[in-house]
Amino acid sequence: MQTPYLLWIILLPLAGALINAGFYFYHIKFREVPEKLFAIVGTVTPFIAFLFTLNLFLQLLDGSANFEQTLFQWLEVDQMSIEMKFLGDKLSIFMSMFVTFVGWLIHIYAVGYMKGDKGFGKFFAYFNLFLASMLILVLADNPVILFIGWEGVGVCSYLLISFYYTDANNVMAGNKAFIVNRVGDLGFILGVVTLFFALNQTGLSFTEMKANIHLASNDLLILSGFLLFIGAMGKSAQVPLYVWLPDAMAGPTPISALIHAATMVTAGIYMVARFHFLYSSVEEIGLFIAYIGAISALFAAVIATKQTDIKKILAYSTMSQLGYMFIAVGLGFYSSGLFHVFTHAFFKAMLFMGAGGAILALHHEQNIFKMGQHRKRLPIISATFLIGVIAISGIPPFSGFFSKDAILAAAFQEGQYLIWGMGMFTAFLTAFYMFRLYFVVFKAPSKQEESYVYTDKTITFPLVVLAIGAIGAGFLNFPAIFHGSAFVDSWLAELNSVKLHMSHGTEYALMVASIAVAAAGIFVAYKKYYNYDVYKPETEDGLIGNKFYIDEIYHVLFVKSIKKMSVFFVETIDDKIIDGFLMATSKGFVNIGKKLAVIQNANVRYYAFYMLAGISVISFYVYITLIGQ
Amino acid sequence: MSSLTGYAAVSMILFSLGAIGVVSRRNIFVIYMSIELMLNGINLFLVTFARYHFNMDGQIMSIMVIAIAAAEAAIFLSVIILLFKTKKSLDTNMFTQLKEEVK
Numbered sequence: 001m002q003t004p005y006l007l008w009i010i011l012l013p014l015a016g017a018l019i020n021a022g023f024y025f026y027h028i029k030f031r032e033v034p035e036k037l038f039a040i041v042g043t044v045t046p047f048i049a050f051l052f053t054l055n056l057f058l059q060l061l062d063g064s065a066n067f068e069q070t071l072f073q074w075l076e077v078d079q080m081s082i083e084m085k086f087l088g089d090k091l092s093i094f095m096s097m098f099v100t101f102v103g104w105l106i107h108i109y110a111v112g113y114m115k116g117d118k119g120f121g122k123f124f125a126y127f128n129l130f131l132a133s134m135l136i137l138v139l140a141d142n143p144v145i146l147f148i149g150w151e152g153v154g155v156c157s158y159l160l161i162s163f164y165y166t167d168a169n170n171v172m173a174g175n176k177a178f179i180v181n182r183v184g185d186l187g188f189i190l191g192v193v194t195l196f197f198a199l200n201q202t203g204l205s206f207t208e209m210k211a212n213i214h215l216a217s218n219d220l221l222i223l224s225g226f227l228l229f230i231g232a233m234g235k236s237a238q239v240p241l242y243v244w245l246p247d248a249m250a251g252p253t254p255i256s257a258l259i260h261a262a263t264m265v266t267a268g269i270y271m272v273a274r275f276h277f278l279y280s281s282v283e284e285i286g287l288f289i290a291y292i293g294a295i296s297a298l299f300a301a302v303i304a305t306k307q308t309d310i311k312k313i314l315a316y317s318t319m320s321q322l323g324y325m326f327i328a329v330g331l332g333f334y335s336s337g338l339f340h341v342f343t344h345a346f347f348k349a350m351l352f353m354g355a356g357g358a359i360l361a362l363h364h365e366q367n368i369f370k371m372g373q374h375r376k377r378l379p380i381i382s383a384t385f386l387i388g389v390i391a392i393s394g395i396p397p398f399s400g401f402f403s404k405d406a407i408l409a410a411a412f413q414e415g416q417y418l419i420w421g422m423g424m425f426t427a428f429l430t431a432f433y434m435f436r437l438y439f440v441v442f443k444a445p446s447k448q449e450e451s452y453v454y455t456d457k458t459i460t461f462p463l464v465v466l467a468i469g470a471i472g473a474g475f476l477n478f479p480a481i482f483h484g485s486a487f488v489d490s491w492l493a494e495l496n497s498v499k500l501h502m503s504h505g506t507e508y509a510l511m512v513a514s515i516a517v518a519a520a521g522i523f524v525a526y527k528k529y530y531n532y533d534v535y536k537p538e539t540e541d542g543l544i545g546n547k548f549y550i551d552e553i554y555h556v557l558f559v560k561s562i563k564k565m566s567v568f569f570v571e572t573i574d575d576k577i578i579d580g581f582l583m584a585t586s587k588g589f590v591n592i593g594k595k596l597a598v599i600q601n602a603n604v605r606y607y608a609f610y611m612l613a614g615i616s617v618i619s620f621y622v623y624i625t626l627i628g629q
Numbered sequence: 630m631s632s633l634t635g636y637a638a639v640s641m642i643l644f645s646l647g648a649i650g651v652v653s654r655r656n657i658f659v660i661y662m663s664i665e666l667m668l669n670g671i672n673l674f675l676v677t678f679a680r681y682h683f684n685m686d687g688q689i690m691s692i693m694v695i696a697i698a699a700a701e702a703a704i705f706l707s708v709i710i711l712l713f714k715t716k717k718s719l720d721t722n723m724f725t726q727l728k729e730e731v732k
Contacts, residue, residue, distance in 0.1 A: 603725055604660075605660070
């Protein structure tokens, strides 16, 4: 069914970005533009986009057919024709629902957070562009359009991470994010190309590919599935391409919230879900994805237990949760994975916003051991943060419990006990490090005597809305075992290649187990950190504290070796061989010229001689030829 | 026709002497005279062949050459005077200002 709304969902934030960019240009070149104007443009456009999405969602709920909107033919090369076309099916509308909603709330939060910043207008221009890119990615009808959004998201993350570009570290972090993502992007491009050939060039839109997937040979499908997943690894920060995510914390906090909750990192999960028909037909790759997810989840959780930077802890927790999502999509439980994306968007956005409030309250102090006692000073932030922590730890009835438990149950049912075990241990660690964070920041006694308390409504309003979401989102997929409707599962049922079917007894047992594990984690954190001695702060040391030295290893393996290669190219190949050859040639010409210049000595007699000699030679030649005749 | 060969040989010798003079002598006057010698060598050639073919074209041509040589003499001599005024010398090796030193 054709609809004009799809385009507007994307165009509105994009227009917001352009208008804000124009205002900002006017602002720096001519006359000051009030922050309010930027804020209004920046926040209203995502909200209207959200309303449009909601409208489409409700129509789909009524049983309407999938929406689509064809704008124009974009490319036609040989048999390949790519249309600028957007697709609003159950998956993409579900995704864009919370992308616009959570994105909108983060925009509101950013109004308060960025208040008084020099680059206020620029920030909102980037922010809207980020959202627009994400929406292009989500609503794309074929992988090529998806790739526009994919790259747009990458560019915006780069711009926003290095937002405070006067600090070299931020710029480095932005570069790192961009470069690591490029590695993944290469995989994505190759994957799409492989898929295109695997399908005998029978069209590139998702619906066409889905219909023709049986034509492809299995080997090529495995290859393209693997290559596409490399793209997902880069965007969704999975082992081994995760290194950019913790460094991305260099940007202002609203960006972290946006990257981690609604956009960017969920793109990888979404892409795998979008290609569900591909991954369902190659189970080996699915299993590979699930293992990468499990490893990433565990790995990040282990690192998070030793970090002292509040935002880095949250960054690693995001990576860990993304690992869960990949376990689910890898095993074919797409609805569970996407449901976790959905709940995660709420509580993670909230956690980041809360962290931002805590950071602001102490004048941009990010070390958790220098905070403490925030509960009294920041009651709303503290309360919402607690909700987020409980939700991510997986305590019922908060949203994180339902989504995480569904994933673990799925792993158990599929007989992947190793993955299940890793997931359970990660759940324990998650509860531990999140409550460690909470106790240290909000409960522990503090050294700080005075504190600047931030009570801007724009900061607390989104927090409260998200808190409601973090509590209630779980009920959207209330499991059938409790006579719930399991709405998300049935909504996205067509994606799933496997169904959850286990006896109620096992399901209960698994739930109890995961609650017990979470409770154990909380208990350990309580014992250790509730009355923590603030005068003995933890430091990041040891193997875990140093993040397993992965950054250093990468530095030696890739950065240094590539640098060495560049130096070799510059100093040997370019300077010596290529330049040497060129310089020798030009020097040769100069030398010949110098020798020849002696002839031209301005002496008339010599000139006369040359002339005569020339005439003689020509005459001789003519004479010879005449004789020849 | 042995006499034709003789005339031709003389004119060629005259021309060659003139050419050698132009190249080898340094005095501008001598160079000028050598040029005249070349012109006259050519004139002799033209006249010889005109006579040989009973065709007056060559003779007319030689008359024109003589006329031009006379005009040229006027210019050449005045140029020589000017050159002498600048350098107080008639040595051609002195007049090499158009040269640029090669570094």
